[in-house]
Amino acid sequence: MKGVYLLAVLSLWLPSVQSQSPTPITDPASFVLPFIGTTNGGHVFPGATLPHGMVKVGMDTDSPGNQAGYDANATFKATGFSQLHDTGTGGGISLSNFKIWAFPNCTFGFQGCQTSVESRKVLRKVLPDGSPDDFASPGYFSSNLSNGIRVELTSTRRTAIHRYTFSPGTAEPRMLVDITNDGSQTSTFPVMTLNTTTARVMGGSEFASSFGPQRYTAFTCVDFAGQGFELGSPTEFGTWLGDGTVQGQTDLNQQYFGFVSEMGALFTFNPAPKGKPTVILARAGVSFISSEQACANAEEEIPDFDFDSVQTENRAAWNELLGRVQVDTTNVSTETIQLMYSGLYRSHISPADYTGENPRWNSTEPYYDSYYCNWDTFRTLYSLIALHDPERFALIVRAMIDIQRHEGWLPECRGATNQQFIQGGSNGDPILGEFFVKFSEQAASLNVSADDLYTALLADAELQPPNWNLQGRQANAWKEFNYIPQDMFDAGGANTKQVSRTLEHAFGDFAISQVAKILGKTDDAAKYAQRAGNSFNLWNPNVSVPGTPSVAGMMQPRFKNGTFNFTDPRHCSIHDPLMATCFLNAVDRDGFYEASPIVYSQFVPHDTARLLKLQGGNSSFINRLDFIFEQGYFAIDDEPSFQIPFMYHYANAPGKSTQRTRITVAENFNTSVGGLPGNDGNSGAMASYTSFALAGLYPVPATRQILLSSPYFPSISFFNPLYNSTTTIKANGFEGNPADGVGGKVFVEGVTVNGKPYKSNCYLDWDVFVNGSLVELTLTTNPNVTCGSGPDALPPSLSTGGFS
Numbered sequence: 001m002k003g004v005y006l007l008a009v010l011s012l013w014l015p016s017v018q019s020q021s022p023t024p025i026t027d028p029a030s031f032v033l034p035f036i037g038t039t040n041g042g043h044v045f046p047g048a049t050l051p052h053g054m055v056k057v058g059m060d061t062d063s064p065g066n067q068a069g070y071d072a073n074a075t076f077k078a079t080g081f082s083q084l085h086d087t088g089t090g091g092g093i094s095l096s097n098f099k100i101w102a103f104p105n106c107t108f109g110f111q112g113c114q115t116s117v118e119s120r121k122v123l124r125k126v127l128p129d130g131s132p133d134d135f136a137s138p139g140y141f142s143s144n145l146s147n148g149i150r151v152e153l154t155s156t157r158r159t160a161i162h163r164y165t166f167s168p169g170t171a172e173p174r175m176l177v178d179i180t181n182d183g184s185q186t187s188t189f190p191v192m193t194l195n196t197t198t199a200r201v202m203g204g205s206e207f208a209s210s211f212g213p214q215r216y217t218a219f220t221c222v223d224f225a226g227q228g229f230e231l232g233s234p235t236e237f238g239t240w241l242g243d244g245t246v247q248g249q250t251d252l253n254q255q256y257f258g259f260v261s262e263m264g265a266l267f268t269f270n271p272a273p274k275g276k277p278t279v280i281l282a283r284a285g286v287s288f289i290s291s292e293q294a295c296a297n298a299e300e301e302i303p304d305f306d307f308d309s310v311q312t313e314n315r316a317a318w319n320e321l322l323g324r325v326q327v328d329t330t331n332v333s334t335e336t337i338q339l340m341y342s343g344l345y346r347s348h349i350s351p352a353d354y355t356g357e358n359p360r361w362n363s364t365e366p367y368y369d370s371y372y373c374n375w376d377t378f379r380t381l382y383s384l385i386a387l388h389d390p391e392r393f394a395l396i397v398r399a400m401i402d403i404q405r406h407e408g409w410l411p412e413c414r415g416a417t418n419q420q421f422i423q424g425g426s427n428g429d430p431i432l433g434e435f436f437v438k439f440s441e442q443a444a445s446l447n448v449s450a451d452d453l454y455t456a457l458l459a460d461a462e463l464q465p466p467n468w469n470l471q472g473r474q475a476n477a478w479k480e481f482n483y484i485p486q487d488m489f490d491a492g493g494a495n496t497k498q499v500s501r502t503l504e505h506a507f508g509d510f511a512i513s514q515v516a517k518i519l520g521k522t523d524d525a526a527k528y529a530q531r532a533g534n535s536f537n538l539w540n541p542n543v544s545v546p547g548t549p550s551v552a553g554m555m556q557p558r559f560k561n562g563t564f565n566f567t568d569p570r571h572c573s574i575h576d577p578l579m580a581t582c583f584l585n586a587v588d589r590d591g592f593y594e595a596s597p598i599v600y601s602q603f604v605p606h607d608t609a610r611l612l613k614l615q616g617g618n619s620s621f622i623n624r625l626d627f628i629f630e631q632g633y634f635a636i637d638d639e640p641s642f643q644i645p646f647m648y649h650y651a652n653a654p655g656k657s658t659q660r661t662r663i664t665v666a667e668n669f670n671t672s673v674g675g676l677p678g679n680d681g682n683s684g685a686m687a688s689y690t691s692f693a694l695a696g697l698y699p700v701p702a703t704r705q706i707l708l709s710s711p712y713f714p715s716i717s718f719f720n721p722l723y724n725s726t727t728t729i730k731a732n733g734f735e736g737n738p739a740d741g742v743g744g745k746v747f748v749e750g751v752t753v754n755g756k757p758y759k760s761n762c763y764l765d766w767d768v769f770v771n772g773s774l775v776e777l778t779l780t781t782n783p784n785v786t787c788g789s790g791p792d793a794l795p796p797s798l799s800t801g802g803f804s
């Protein structure tokens, strides 16, 4: 999604953090700024979650476009504190279920409490700089509301704990549980009971998926406790519907069949004894199975309502994970360190660990949900996770395989236990490929079945699903034509984005060929490598950018009979005469998804060398890339552009990649609340892109190669717990990062690994990371560096010898 963004200076020449020797960062969570990207369309979730936790408890505001519940703009009011969220997504507002709310008083007593979202919502307190009085750090969120209530949130995997501190003198503290108000107000068939003695609320409802046709059911179990005093039984209790309360009523059962968005439980409690603050804890277990299971989750995970120890353990989990990546901060601005760790942090929010909460089948395998969507994340997210969290990667891969085993199709955009709409291609393949190409030797010990992984890949590659809007590829067309024809109106899905799908299916088939090669399936390896070449079936050499004949040759839609249709190369770009956006829409007939033909014409990651040839050789290719940047076709706010800054590597001009990447970061990413160019492309596409850029790396998924530039740090190291090894990339002679991204001593002119000259200045083999190595970069201020002169200096491509 293309949002408004701020341009800001990223780094300063003058260091704001100085140290003599790289002492390990023991509290990396302190560098994480969860509010980055929480306004102006970033859709980032700033609340509390464990790494990949199911519960993501956070504030919801009445802002438009609050896909993750929250908006950092203080003009918006808080409406509740709900237990489940996604992060960085588009689509409708997802989840945001089971809001909890505290009333300091209700003017006309229990019966007069204004319980609906519209009536109860309040502004936050506002700080002198105009921002709301909210705070967030990994595993913790707090806010001071204008009604005098302070709210704090933290969580375990399936349970949230909230702490509400009332103003001194509050006579009638009241707590509300909202069963029905999800983010998009889609509830049907709500059920709820409350216990008049314990004030336990059990309930659930059906809700709409945010990006798909199916509905899902979620349940909660909420209990209350006093902190520092005995809360006792509620003095008043009842249900509420809209702005009406029914004192004494203890359940809502099945009588509400229509859409019911405003319903729940309300309690009045005694305040704390005189002299003590009234602090009420609310523990909310969540489940997709039953409210009984939600209670069991809560009792197991937070038995004693100990908010502080839950928070401490949550933060410790983040520190252990984030601390696997260490940077030397000498001569590096604090903002750069914050961007690095914030990017890593946001790379571990989703997919989320819903193990034990899959309502659709019973399995002993892990269950991860909220892949929203693989189209966003396959490019960079999993390659970042591979570097420092392969065990988690294995769990996610096992879950993906189990989903395919039971439903027939890999997840693509799955959310809230449902299949959701496929964006471009079907991009589980490069994710499974990325795992297997890097960890095939460890797969068995990680309980990843190679056979089942391969079966899942073949199902995607070969089988036509009944609904290829939700489940996979238009496989019959793909197999018959070796591209997705624009005029193939077979049943099962919308005839859109055929060019995007073709290019992504080709990359998916490349990933399959890589896996087949490792499994010794030579015929399959050849077959899928051949199909990986299908990208070029859409190359029309006769189409050029209007007014710029030198930018010639374009990926274009093609008919069944082999002739090409024409889509203006500028389509969906800022120069599109039609100003189209190319968002998901069944009536779009242009062939492209969320990026222009000019951008898509660069997407053949597995054979950039052949693309470069088609685009006229090194200098013509460089000119074309320059044109893409200088004319504003490059759009980092959407994922298809991600690889473009690094593509100069293939033309032996890695210094230009370094410059383009650094300019991209300087112009688009900062630590402000508006500091993301687009939405975070599910849970971490932008985040992982940023962390890679700052590490001086860019991945080629499903290969053992990673493109190399210079890091923003004198050194950066990745600890890989699976290998028990640490690889350090050291930028010898590092002098700091130029503020505008241009110039400086940042260009790589030489690389050694463990003291020995390396074959290339442009990429590293995965073996470097397996064994734990010291990679030393020689830097220069001269951008005219090369990949080196040896036979393996250029990064690999299928047409130039393939991938080792």
Ligand SMILES: *[C@@H]1O[C@H](CO)[C@@H](O)[C@H](O)[C@H]1NC(C)=O
Binding pocket: 039, 073, 074, 075
């Ligand atoms: C906050 O939102 C208001 C209302 O939509 C808008 O007018 C204002 O520009 C926003 N402020 C910022 C800093 O984005």
Ligand SMILES: *[C@@H]1O[C@H](CO)[C@@H](O)[C@H](O)[C@H]1NC(C)=O
Binding pocket: 104, 105, 106, 107, 146, 147, 148, 167
């Ligand atoms: C309720 O609380 C608000 C905020 O503390 C206060 O302004 C208001 O006067 C209170 N009303 C009553 C009836 O106590």
Ligand SMILES: *[C@@H]1O[C@H](CO)[C@@H](O)[C@H](O)[C@H]1NC(C)=O
Binding pocket: 133, 134, 135, 142, 143, 144, 150
């Ligand atoms: C809220 O108020 C408390 C004092 O009651 C203060 O400690 C805290 O920093 C404030 N801000 C947030 C976001 O919690």
Ligand SMILES: *[C@@H]1O[C@H](CO)[C@@H](O)[C@H](O)[C@H]1NC(C)=O
Binding pocket: 195, 196, 197, 198
């Ligand atoms: C309410 O909870 C108490 C304590 O657990 C239990 O004994 C009682 O049976 C519950 N009441 C109802 C109506 O379920």
Ligand SMILES: *[C@@H]1O[C@H](CO)[C@@H](O)[C@H](O)[C@H]1NC(C)=O
Binding pocket: 359, 360, 361, 362
């Ligand atoms: C899973 O197993 C439980 C316990 O045997 C059973 O109640 C439930 O219906 C099963 N769920 C599915 C989706 O099969």
Ligand SMILES: *[C@@H]1O[C@H](CO)[C@@H](O)[C@H](O)[C@H]1NC(C)=O
Binding pocket: 445, 446, 447
């Ligand atoms: C793999 O499965 C075995 C047998 O169920 C189990 O003992 C082991 O802990 C599992 N290992 C991992 C990494 O999940």
Ligand SMILES: *[C@@H]1O[C@H](CO)[C@@H](O)[C@H](O)[C@H]1NC(C)=O
Binding pocket: 540, 541, 542, 564
């Ligand atoms: C491109 O133009 C040449 C020369 O007119 C023609 O021979 C060729 O068939 C055209 N190719 C396509 C794909 O239209």
Ligand SMILES: *[C@@H]1O[C@H](CO)[C@@H](O)[C@H](O)[C@H]1NC(C)=O
Binding pocket: 487, 559, 560, 561, 562, 563
């Ligand atoms: C090819 O198919 C397209 C779309 O169906 C049609 O418009 C065009 O006339 C056909 N061209 C030839 C040469 O058959």
Ligand SMILES: *[C@@H]1O[C@H](CO)[C@@H](O)[C@H](O)[C@H]1NC(C)=O
Binding pocket: 486, 487, 565, 566, 567, 589, 590, 591
């Ligand atoms: C050919 O492309 C144009 C422009 O995008 C589109 O309107 C038309 O529907 C396409 N033709 C077919 C048969 O898809």
Ligand SMILES: *[C@@H]1O[C@H](CO)[C@@H](O)[C@H](O)[C@H]1NC(C)=O
Binding pocket: 724
């Ligand atoms: C991991 O490596 C360190 C040395 O780098 C060693 O001390 C430790 O014993 C190793 N741990 C395991 C489990 O092999």
Ligand SMILES: *[C@@H]1O[C@H](CO)[C@@H](O)[C@H](O)[C@H]1NC(C)=O
Binding pocket: 330, 331, 734, 735, 736
């Ligand atoms: C920081 O960089 C400057 C050059 O920009 C250099 O003179 C200085 O020695 C560096 N400081 C440290 C601590 O390395």
Ligand SMILES: *[C@@H]1O[C@H](CO)[C@@H](O)[C@H](O)[C@H]1NC(C)=O
Binding pocket: 782, 783, 784
């Ligand atoms: C880099 O190369 C270009 C063209 O070959 C040349 O114009 C430029 O002066 C060189 N720059 C440096 C710093 O060597």
